[in-house]
Amino acid sequence: xxxxxxxxxxxxxxxxxxELLPEPVLLVRGGEGETPEIAYANQAARDVFRLxxxxxxxxAALRRPGVLEAIEAALATSTSTEVAFETIGVQxxxxxxxxxxxxxxxxxxxxxxxxxxxxxxxxxxxRMRADFLANASHELRTPLASLxxxxxxxxxxxxxxxxxxxxxxxIMAQQANRMARLVDDLLSLSRIELxxxxxxxxxVDLARTIQxxxxxxxxxxxxxxxxxxxxxxxxxxxxxGDRDQLVQVIQNLVDNAVKYTPRGGNVRIDLExxxxxxxxxxxxxxxxxxxxxxxxxxxxxxxxxxRVSDFGQGIxxxxxxxxxxxxxxxxxxxxxxxxxxxAIVKHIIxxxxxxxxxxxxxxxxxxxxxxxxxxxxxx
Amino acid sequence: xxxxxxxxxRQLTAEVIRMGGLAEAQVVDAVDxxxxxxVPLAQALIIxxxxxxxxxxxxxxxxxxxxxxxxxxxxxxxxxxxTLKLAMNLERCGDLARNIAKRSLVLSAGxxxxxxxxAIERLGRLVSSRLREVLDxxxxxxxxxxxxxxxxxxxxxxxxxxxxRELLSMMxxxxxxxxxxxHLLFVAKNLERIGDHATNIAEILHxxxxxxxxxxxxxxxxxxxxxxxxxxx
Numbered sequence: 001x002x003x004x005x006x007x008x009x010x011x012x013x014x015x016x017x018x019e020l021l022p023e024p025v026l027l028v029r030g031g032e033g034e035t036p037e038i039a040y041a042n043q044a045a046r047d048v049f050r051l052x053x054x055x056x057x058x059x060a061a062l063r064r065p066g067v068l069e070a071i072e073a074a075l076a077t078s079t080s081t082e083v084a085f086e087t088i089g090v091q092x093x094x095x096x097x098x099x100x101x102x103x104x105x106x107x108x109x110x111x112x113x114x115x116x117x118x119x120x121x122x123x124x125x126x127r128m129r130a131d132f133l134a135n136a137s138h139e140l141r142t143p144l145a146s147l148x149x150x151x152x153x154x155x156x157x158x159x160x161x162x163x164x165x166x167x168x169x170x171i172m173a174q175q176a177n178r179m180a181r182l183v184d185d186l187l188s189l190s191r192i193e194l195x196x197x198x199x200x201x202x203x204v205d206l207a208r209t210i211q212x213x214x215x216x217x218x219x220x221x222x223x224x225x226x227x228x229x230x231x232x233x234x235x236x237x238x239x240x241g242d243r244d245q246l247v248q249v250i251q252n253l254v255d256n257a258v259k260y261t262p263r264g265g266n267v268r269i270d271l272e273x274x275x276x277x278x279x280x281x282x283x284x285x286x287x288x289x290x291x292x293x294x295x296x297x298x299x300x301x302x303x304x305x306x307r308v309s310d311f312g313q314g315i316x317x318x319x320x321x322x323x324x325x326x327x328x329x330x331x332x333x334x335x336x337x338x339x340x341x342x343a344i345v346k347h348i349i350x351x352x353x354x355x356x357x358x359x360x361x362x363x364x365x366x367x368x369x370x371x372x373x374x375x376x377x378x379x
Numbered sequence: 380x381x382x383x384x385x386x387x388x389r390q391l392t393a394e395v396i397r398m399g400g401l402a403e404a405q406v407v408d409a410v411d412x413x414x415x416x417x418v419p420l421a422q423a424l425i426i427x428x429x430x431x432x433x434x435x436x437x438x439x440x441x442x443x444x445x446x447x448x449x450x451x452x453x454x455x456x457x458x459x460x461x462t463l464k465l466a467m468n469l470e471r472c473g474d475l476a477r478n479i480a481k482r483s484l485v486l487s488a489g490x491x492x493x494x495x496x497x498a499i500e501r502l503g504r505l506v507s508s509r510l511r512e513v514l515d516x517x518x519x520x521x522x523x524x525x526x527x528x529x530x531x532x533x534x535x536x537x538x539x540x541x542x543x544r545e546l547l548s549m550m551x552x553x554x555x556x557x558x559x560x561x562h563l564l565f566v567a568k569n570l571e572r573i574g575d576h577a578t579n580i581a582e583i584l585h586x587x588x589x590x591x592x593x594x595x596x597x598x599x600x601x602x603x604x605x606x607x608x609x610x611x612x
Contacts, residue, residue, distance in 0.1 A: 035389060035390045035393040050519075051515075051518065051519040051521075052519075056518070057389065057392065057393035057396060058393075059393050059396035059397050059399075059400060059518070060393075060396060060518040060519070063396050063397060063399060063400030063403070063514070063518070064400055064403075064404060065397075065400050065401045065404050066404075068397060068400060088403070088407055088504075088507050088508065088511050277527070278527075278530070290534065290537050291531065291534055294531065294534075296512075296524075297523060297524050297527050317537075318540070318541050318544050318545075319541075320537065320541070321501075321537055321538045321541040321542075322498065322541060325497060325498075325501075
């Protein structure tokens with residue numbers, strides 16, 4: 001154990017406390033002309049940075065220019081400092097680093113304790129609120145304008161025309177419905193984004209979940225005479241996840257597949273095991289394949305892959321990268337959806353540290369593949 | 380007093396990681412400058428680019444001095460040479476980011492092009508992630524995440540192609556947007572080039588750690604099954 005901790009007298013108890021703290025803590029050591037090095041990092045730090053930190057240069061953990069410079073300056077002058085920064089990535093996080101110097105004897109290298117505080121929650125809430133307002137106002141404008149138009153017409157030209165009144169009231173009801181669904185989806189998306197940086201901890205049996213969703217949408221599939229065929233590998237296993245959210249994912253993907261399937265057609269759902277991230281991402285059929293979301297690679301993590309395939313007209317290559325964009329609609333397609341289905345799917349999968357791939361060939365349909373971290377069965 | 384080879388290599392590596400952090404931040408800021416029309420951010424970025432040039436010269440100087448002084452063996456020589464290659468790639472990323480920032484100044488002076496901003500932001504985030512992943516791999520001395528970036532090289536191209544097509548479509552539909560559209564084409568191209576540099580860095584790291592080149596065509600289009608073979612390890 002670093003002699004600094006031993007010297008404090010508390011010995012192994014102090015180290016235990018440090019190891020149990022949820023905040024990442026680093027002990028940085030350096031001096032004149034010496035590259036600052038990490039002398040000690042607690043468990044939380046090792047988890048966040050996912051590298052062997054002891055003996056590594058300070059930059060290996062914190063290379064954001066502003067932070068690195070601030071901490072190096074604090075180390076060189078043995079002063080305290082505080083600096084906020086953001087880490088880029090699939091899960092961006094907001095941090096605040098607090099650095100405090102330790103007393104050192106003459107001739108010894110300077111030492112600095114750096115504690116990192118996760119401020120992601122507070123920052124995300126701000127951003128989510130702003131985004132929600134922007135999205136909502138933009139997309140609600142059209143149905144609102146339409147409603148206003150019909151109301152105006154009913155008050156004037158169509159005032160005494162019962163046939164027109166019935167027809168217009170029908171359309172107005174549809175628009176109001178559309179707005180309601182839109183608001184629901186926007187709220188849903190906001191809620192998901194708020195917790196996106198917190199990984200789920202439940203265990204979900206996807207085979208059963210697929211069955212539940214299949215049963216629940218029977219009225220829709222019966223009405224369109226679309227058949228759903230499920231092929232689940234019994235050994236695929238369970239995933240770490242939030243069941244309600246995964247139901248939503250399967251539901252949105254199957255809804256889309258059914259919408260783009262001609263009457264009397266088929267939708268197929270497959271459930272497979274993938275030993276590695278690469279296997280999970282591999283092509284499963286002919287056509288162009290594009291990854292819409294990729295998780296950070298985890299050592300030796302295996303995945304369960306869920307594929308939803310339709311055999312409709314397929315999606316042209318240029319549309320693929322934008323599919324999960326909010327309100328993006330492929331020209332000429334009027335499915336009556338809110339335009340948020342795939343965005344919701346993507347954010348849920350992101351929260352689950354999984355990935356999403358789309359494969360499509362024109363005239364041969366489309367396959368969406370979701371892969372989620374598998375729970376390793378206890379031996 | 381000459382320091383040990385190990386200590387000097389550590390310091391050289393730390394310098395490259397520091398350069399990496401700066402280049403990474405420049406790329407993120409450049410995209411933000413375009414998307415948010417942030418003029419002060421763009422201006423600060425352009426000034427800060429000079430530091431990357433200085434740092435590259437410094438890395439070259441140190442690496443050459445190290446090789447001259449210590450005559451390192453095979454593995455250490457690869458490490459030292461890699462710092463030179465990395466510094467060059469990172470300096471180029473900085474140049475591309477500075478170019479994007481300059482164009483953002485022109486774009487900020489005109490009308491916002493809302494639908495395209497989302498696509499630029501997405502390409503920007505994708506490319507920044509790639510750069511971050513290879514730099515993380517270099518810091519950790521772990522070649523796997525770098526290989527992962529190498530295999531996904533085609534993804535950046537797909538997003539770039541899609542954005543390119545949209546820009547062309549926008550410019551042909553709205554002739555008034557041609558000037559701004561032209562700048563955005565360059566911004567998109569620069570981002571795609573930064574993505575290429577990230578893939579270069581992955582290849583450099585692989586060579587440093589295994590002594591072998593990454594064999595085969597970079598996977599460009601996903602349905603041509605990628606050949607990833609390191610020629611015997």
